[in-house]
Amino acid sequence: MEITFLGTGVAIPQLNRVQSGVLLRLEDKPLLIDCGSGVLSRFPEAGVSHTEVDTVLLSHLHLDHVADLHPLIKANWLRGSTSMKVYGPEGTEEWFLKVLDAYEYLQEEVDVDVIELFPGEAFTPDGFDCEISCTAASHSVPTLAYRVIGEDGEFVYSGDTEPSRKIIEFSADVDLLIHECSFPQGMKVTNHTTPSTLADLLEESDVEIGTICLTHFYPDMQEHEKETINRLKRYFEGDVILAEDLMKLEL
Ligand SMILES: [Zn+2]
Ligand SMILES: [Zn+2]
Structure with a gap:
């Protein structure tokens, strides 16, 4: 299983980080998790054809996680790939159709199946x-963390979240936890994670996790990379990695 970070940024533009997107390759087939602005332009940079993607998981409907979904569907249609399955939290279908409604010419051309998921559900996407x-x-809005169990390994993608005991327990025995870390330690934030709030949760938990890879960085995180790793390493024995756009991890 190969994981490519297409975008590790947030809603604020910054150098070298586009908005959220993680491309997973299971055997030969790619599956995209989140599709924020800039993710589509990372496909050629990652050496992957966007037309190969016919399955997308959305963690939630904030623009920095979904803004390039309709552009991806249009790009695929222009290259002859018209079907897409989109999985997401409650509200995904209404949001998807409202945006598509503005592009009448596209509605007739594409075949998009939207599947809304509820916490606790498990499924196998077609062809995977x-x-x-x-x-x-x-x-702040319905958001899903996903656990992917493949033949070669398992990982959890947290989506946007405050540190949550539920997500840490959901990550028991995974090889990799991809967790958001929007802001540097010491910042008082809600709805998002800082190194200190995640470290506090790891300290009180005895869940086994192989590696933690942090992503979803606000520009405020620049220059705080080393202290972030040091803070987490106090309570976590495995590797701590900070994701970068186009970085690849193998499981
Ligand atoms: Zn976000
Ligand atoms: Zn969000």
Whole structure:
């Protein structure tokens, strides 16, 4: 299983980080998790054809996680790929159709199946040899964290969230936890994670996690990379990695 970070940024533009997107390759087939602005332009940079993607998981409907979904569907249609399955939390279908409604010419051309998921559900997307389950993250709108169980390994993608005991327990025994870390330690924030709030939760938990990879960085995180790793390493024995756009991890 190969994981490519297409975008590790947020709603605020910054150098070298576009908005959220993670491309997972299971055997030969890619699956995209989140599709924020800038993710589509990372496909050629990652050496992946966007037309290969016919399955997308959305963690939630904030623009920095969904803004390039309709552009991806249009780009695929222009290259002859018209079908897409989109999984997301409650409200995904209404949001998707409202945006599509503004582009009448596209409605006739594409075949998009939207599947809304609820915390606790598990499923296998068509054509993939894996199981995906979800749980609720702790964010300002309905948000799902996903656990992907493939033949070679397992990982959890937290989506946007405050540190949550539920997500840490959901991550028990995974090889990799991809967790958001929007702001540097010491900042008082809600709906998002800082190194200190995540470290506090890890300190009181005895869940086994192989590696933690942090992503979803606000520009405020610049220059705080080292202290972020040091803070987490006090309570976590595995590797702590900070994601970068186009970084690849193998499981
Ligand atoms: Zn976000
Ligand atoms: Zn969000």
